Structure formats: structure tokens, C-alpha cells
Amino acid sequence: MSRCRCQAEARPAAVAAPDPGADLTVVVVAAGSGERFGHPGGKALVEVAGRPLVAWSLLAADAAPSVAALVLVCRPADLAAMEALVAGLPLALPVAVVPGGDDRQASCAAGLDAVSSEVPLVAFHDGARPLVRPHTFEAVAARLRADASLGGAVAGCPCTDTVKVVRDGTVSATPDRGNLWVVQTPQAFPIEVIRAAHRRARSVGTDDASLVEAMGLPVAVVDAQRNNLKLTYPEDLAVVEAALLAAEREGE
Ligand SMILES: Nc1ccn([C@@H]2O[C@H](COP(=O)(O)OP(=O)(O)OP(=O)(O)O)[C@@H](O)[C@H]2O)c(=O)n1
Numbered sequence: 001m002s003r004c005r006c007q008a009e010a011r012p013a014a015v016a017a018p019d020p021g022a023d024l025t026v027v028v029v030a031a032g033s034g035e036r037f038g039h040p041g042g043k044a045l046v047e048v049a050g051r052p053l054v055a056w057s058l059l060a061a062d063a064a065p066s067v068a069a070l071v072l073v074c075r076p077a078d079l080a081a082m083e084a085l086v087a088g089l090p091l092a093l094p095v096a097v098v099p100g101g102d103d104r105q106a107s108c109a110a111g112l113d114a115v116s117s118e119v120p121l122v123a124f125h126d127g128a129r130p131l132v133r134p135h136t137f138e139a140v141a142a143r144l145r146a147d148a149s150l151g152g153a154v155a156g157c158p159c160t161d162t163v164k165v166v167r168d169g170t171v172s173a174t175p176d177r178g179n180l181w182v183v184q185t186p187q188a189f190p191i192e193v194i195r196a197a198h199r200r201a202r203s204v205g206t207d208d209a210s211l212v213e214a215m216g217l218p219v220a221v222v223d224a225q226r227n228n229l230k231l232t233y234p235e236d237l238a239v240v241e242a243a244l245l246a247a248e249r250e251g252e
């Protein structure tokens with residue numbers, strides 16, 4: 001089997017799990033247009049700290065012992081470039097490269113179609129979060145394994161800023177911060193749960209967990225990695241790059 005399977009023409013075949021102990025497929029979504037970042041053609045292939053942005057997430061997921069296979073979702077125009085990128089990275093796991101959709105949720109659904117049903121857990125991760133560490137994939141998968149009643153487990157951390165609800169430039173409410181968390185990716189789910197959540201989705205959510213919450217299932221939050229930043233605006237680049245270089249220097 002070729003390690004990288006580009007899915008430009010046909011619907012992807014399922015990716016087999018190479019290690020019987022590994023029970024998680026990671027879907028890295030990188031098919032966005034990067035509008036807020038302001039880079040024509042999206043930001044996934046922009047060089048950040050010496051590598052294309054999305055490469056950092058692929059390498060981190062590949063190094064997590066629970067991960068059996070990877071799916072990379074990219075802009076249709078980037079399929080050949082992404083296939084070449086994957087072929088050139090020192091990845092141990094099989095990778096399926098598939099085209100994404102018009103919004104993040106559609107890209108996640110496209111990635112999910114390429115996941116083998118033989119691997120019981122699936123996690124979605126933003127290719128725009130290059131600081132993710134292998135232990136964060138382990139943490140969300142472990143939380144799911146520890147409690148069979150959960151519909152999902154997501155990385156996040158308690159809010160440290162005060163959050164305001166703002167309408168027309170004026171504050172309309174200040175929610176109790178004691179209950180507020182900011183959530184990131186990875187977001188992990190039992191495969192049958194997230195497949196059902198996508199089938200039933202009636203609206204477009206800003207994350208994957210909201211689809212599972214809409215089914216009335218409990219989703220756990222795991223305080224795993226506070227610096228798991230998302231590269232969204234141009235000014236994020238210097239912060240993310242400095243953190244990646246520091247982590248490399250420290251051998252993390
Ligand atoms: N149609 C889309 C939209 C987003 N994403 C992915 O979802 C993640 C989070 O999205 P975001 O940071 O908003 O990226 P963009 O959509 O590229 O940014 P923008 O909204 O500024 O255009 C990114 O890794 C992005 O590539 C995707 O795979 N497919």
C-alpha cells in the first residue's frame with residue numbers, strides 16, 4: 001500500500017490501522033481559505049518556523065502512540081502539493097489526502113468519509129494549530145476510553161479573560177466566567193457517534209463537538225495544552241513561530 005493516497009478522482013478507500021493497540025484516526029483539516037490571515041490560496045502551506053504550517057500537526061499526530069492513521073483534508077487545488085508534502089515528511093502512519101468542502105464542517109465530513117470504521121475513535125484537528133503536542137491527542141483519547149457514556153472529549157482550558165456578550169458595540173451581558181472554557185482541537189469522538197452527528201446536523205457549527213452536543217450527548221473538556229494556539233490573523237504568526245522554535249530548542 002502506498003503510504004500517501006491522494007483522493008482527487010475517487011472517493012477514498014478506508015485506511016487500515018497498522019498497530020492493533022492504536023485506536024484513533026486523526027483528521028487534520030486544512031482546506032480553509034485563510035481569509036483572516038490574508039494569504040491568497042489559504043495558509044496551510046505557508047512556511048512557519050521552517051515547515052509548511054500543516055506539517056507540524058501531521059508530525060505531532062504521527063508521534064502519538066494512540067494514533068493508527070491520518071487523514072489530511074485540503075483545498076482541492078492543493079491535492080498534488082499536499083500529496084508531495086506528505087510523501088516528503090518522516091511519517092510512520094498511513095495518510096489519506098482528501099479534498100475538503102466550503103466550510104469547516106463540510107471538510108470534517110469529507111475527512112470522516114475517509115476514516116476506517118475499524119478504528120473506533122476519531123479526532124479532528126485544525127491544521128492551523130501547529131503547536132499541538134502528541135500528549136494532547138493521547139489525553140482526549142484517554143478521556144473517551146475512561147468513560148463509555150461520553151459522546152466526545154475536546155481539548156480546551158478555562159477562560160482567563162472576562163467574556164462579554166456584545167450587541168451593536170455595547171455589552172449586553174457578562175456571563176459567569178466560572179463556567180466558561182475556551183476549546184481547541186483535537187476533538188475526539190467514537191466513530192459511530194460523530195458519523196451520526198454529521199448525518200443529523202441541521203446547522204453549521206464552529207466546532208465538531210457542537211454537533212454531538214446537539215444530540216444530547218455529554219462532551220468532556222480536557223485541560224491538556226494551554227499554548228495550543230490557532231494561526232488565524234497575521235499577527236499570530238510571530239507568536240506561533242516563536243513558540244514552535246522554543247519547543248524545538250527544548251526538545252519537546
Ligand atoms: N472550508 C474549510 C474551512 C476551514 N477549514 C480548516 O479549519 C481550520 C480552522 O479554520 P480557520 O482557522 O478559520 O481557517 P480558515 O478557514 O482558512 O480561515 P478564515 O476563516 O480566516 O478563512 C483550519 O485548519 C482550516 O484549514 C477547512 O478544512 N475547510
Ligand SMILES: C[C@](O)(CO)[C@H](O)COP(=O)(O)O
Nearest residue numbers: 104126183184185206207208
Ligand atoms: C474548531 C475550533 O478551532 C475550536 O476552537 C474553532 O471553532 C475553529 O474556528 P474557525 O473560525 O473555523 O477557525
